[in-house]
Amino acid sequence: MSNKTVAQQVVDALIDLGVKHVFGVPSGGWVDYMEAMRTTDGIDFVLATHEGGAGFMADVYGRITGVPGVCFGTFGPGATNLATGVGSAYLDRSPMIALTDEMASDKRNRIVQMNIDHQALFAPITKKTTRLEADKVREIIFDAAQVALSDVPGPVHVGLPAGMSSQVTTVQDIAPYAIKSQPKADKELIKQMQTLFADAKKPVIALGMRAVTSGIQDQILKFAEKYKVPVVLNPMAKGMIPEDHPCYAGVLFHALSDVVGQTHQQADLVVSIGYDEIEFNYEDWIPNVPVVSIDIVATDLDTAEYTLACDVLGDIKFSVEQLVKADFAEKSWDLPAVAIRKADMFAQMTSQNGAFGPCAALDILREKLPDDGIMTCDVGAHIHLIGQKWPTPKPGLQIMTNGWSAMGFAIPSAITAKITNPDTSVCAVVGDGGFLMTAGELAVAVREKLKIVFVLFTDNDLALIRIKQEKKRNPIYGTPIRERGTIGGDNIFGVPVIKAFEPAEFDAALEQAFAADGPVIVEAILNSREYDDLVLRKDKP
Structure with missing residues (x-):
């Protein structure tokens, strides 16, 4: 057990999480945290020009590294500026820890320059918002990381009360918390998924951003090739299937999406994998056919108009493996016709x-x-x-x-x-x-x-x-x-x-x-x- 300043404990906890860069615009209250970073190997503060830019930088840091991106903004305008980048992490599903100054407890509910309720500000655009406590630094930072990384990734806001950074407290003897793993989908749902795919003559596969992070690219490519099934992508799943692959049919929502639609509108079943409706609502593109969704969160679909035939909730990779290992008849798609449409689309x-x-x-x-x-x-x-x-x-x-x-x-x-x-x-x-x-x-x-x-x-x-x-x-x-x-x-x-x-x-x-x-x-x-x-x-x- 040892005693350290709160600022040093925050920086040490971030290093233990694998954080190497923190992005932000400093304040007077941030000085102790910057000094801790300056004197600690393995982590650097990157001065942004605007807190919104710092938020974007942290968003993409989380995407690329798989470690929560960390950003900072001060009271009031610093926090509202930062909120633009925090919202980006929230709806683009990037792990993030967003830090802001907050008033000390005796001033939090007073009329004070630059004072707004940061907890209320960040509540709608984060998975969780909380504030630091001097005797629970590692617990709070590690909890923020666990929440940011578990299930659907996203940002967590941690307020840093003014005057706390220089306090010396006992360092908690705890390590970063494990990321919560996903349970396996119910066996009956797996069987239902397999049956629906077996009965379909012209299924289409739709890949979303959670397919990217599930480690299923090779399985999906081989599966689509084996049964000759067209694959469409949400924009943030780009790269999951090469554009010159015979099963590649195009990207939803973006340019010439009506040409892509000439393929998916022929489908008699939609199998979506890791599909996040935040990119593109199902109702705006799917034909009126049954939908099988393989994901970790419940599907958002207007079931008064469309059929959610099977919501396979659980570990995506496991569910895909159960689909891949089953044996089906080859589907009846005309892939040469898909290739002609695709070539025409790229020619345009x-x-x-x-x-x-x-x-x-x-x-x-x-x-x-x-x-x-x-x-x-x-x-x-x-x-x-x-x-x-x-x-x-x-x-x-x-x-x-x-x-x-x-x-x-x-x-x-x-x-x-x-x-x-x-x-x-x-x-x-x-x-x-x-x-x-x-x-x-x-x-x-x-x-x-x-x-x-x-x-x-x-x-x-x-x-x-x-x-x-x-x-x-x-x-x-x-x-x-x-x-x-x-x-x-x-x-x-x-x-x-x-x-x-x-x-x-x-x-x-x-x-x-x-x-x-x-x-x-x-x-x-x-x-x-x-x-x-x-x-x-x-x-x-």
């Missing part, structure tokens, strides 16, 4: 007549980024194109937000991707609208000497909203970023900017950027009209 997402639009830009970028490189992307029209078009060799090589869908995500997420994968090529694709929201985080990339290529799609247009305005025959209003021109300047916060107005310039700019020793912005000046015929298509009639 190629550059037309040598024009320099987002399709050409993505094709050129894909050629320059190594196969094992990581691309992060922002929210906007381009995410719909990337979700469908971008070849993703394996999960985790394309990082997006789809559950939370906050603009401003790409730049902070690329910073974390590079910090956690220093020897891997990393790029971010961001529209000019999202770029303006978190451009300040470029200063982090400069300070940390991160070799990242930030690809800026400049079209001076909030294209998704503009397209929706035009579909309603409304005038274009409130969506132009600026009248015309580029983002401005040849250097932003110390990051050089290379501009490209046509494909050859873009190709050369990327070559130069990927060879540079630090962060570079490649600004592609594009015409957003290319999106108009590709995005916001209905997944079913």
Whole structure:
């Protein structure tokens, strides 16, 4: 047993969890925690420009490492800013420990500058919210990690009462808590699942984000191949099946999803695996056929209109193994027809007549980024194109937000991707609208000497909203970023900017950027009209 300050105990507990980086914007109350990190090997504080950016960084840290991402914001505005990134972890299902200052108990319910109820603020966007106690530091931090990592991952908020950090208390003699394992699904549900698949002639498999983290990729590929079953993906499951695989049918919800729908609308059974409705509601795409769901949480489906034939709740890998080891007859899908539709879909997402639009830009970028490189992307029209078009060799090589869908995500997420994968090529694709929201985080990339290529799609247009305005025959209003021109300047916060107005310039700019020793912005000046015929298509009639 030993005595240490509360701040040192928090840092020691984070190290025991495997945390190597903490992201945030400091306050006076955070100084003791920063000093503990400075004097402790194995953990670093990364100063963000804005607490929202710090939250995004911690979100992606949790996704990539499987260790809770940790972020910090101070009282009031620091906490409300941080909440944007915490919400991202909540709806994109990333393990996180979000730390904030809180008033000491004698001031918590008083009228005090910057004082709001942080417990109430974070309750709707976390799995749990609590506050630190001086004699229970390791217990509270380890409990936060266990909650963040167990079941459906997500954030836990821990308030740090002012004045507690320098208190010296006895260190609890406890280790990190085990992550709760999932029980196996009921045998009767397994039999029912097998029977439904056996009886189906044209089942379709739908993969979601929890399929990615369940270690079932090889089993699913072999299973789909054996029975010739088409596979569709939710966007955050990209990489689970190669785009050139004969069973790959496309991504739901994103560009040309009506073409993907030509396949899944023929199905007589939907088998969803690790499917999280936060990305795309079932009702918006499934045909009116029975649904078999293999997951760890109950399926959210309007059963007044649709049939939830079997909700196989339990360890996903175990349930999939029970499906795979059973013996079925080959299904009656016409996979050559699926291949023709897929080829037509990808053909529609190629550059037309040598024009320099987002399709050409993505094709050129894909050629320059190594196969094992990581691309992060922002929210906007381009995410719909990337979700469908971008070849993703394996999960985790394309990082997006789809559950939370906050603009401003790409730049902070690329910073974390590079910090956690220093020897891997990393790029971010961001529209000019999202770029303006978190451009300040470029200063982090400069300070940390991160070799990242930030690809800026400049079209001076909030294209998704503009397209929706035009579909309603409304005038274009409130969506132009600026009248015309580029983002401005040849250097932003110390990051050089290379501009490209046509494909050859873009190709050369990327070559130069990927060879540079630090962060570079490649600004592609594009015409957003290319999106108009590709995005916001209905997944079913």
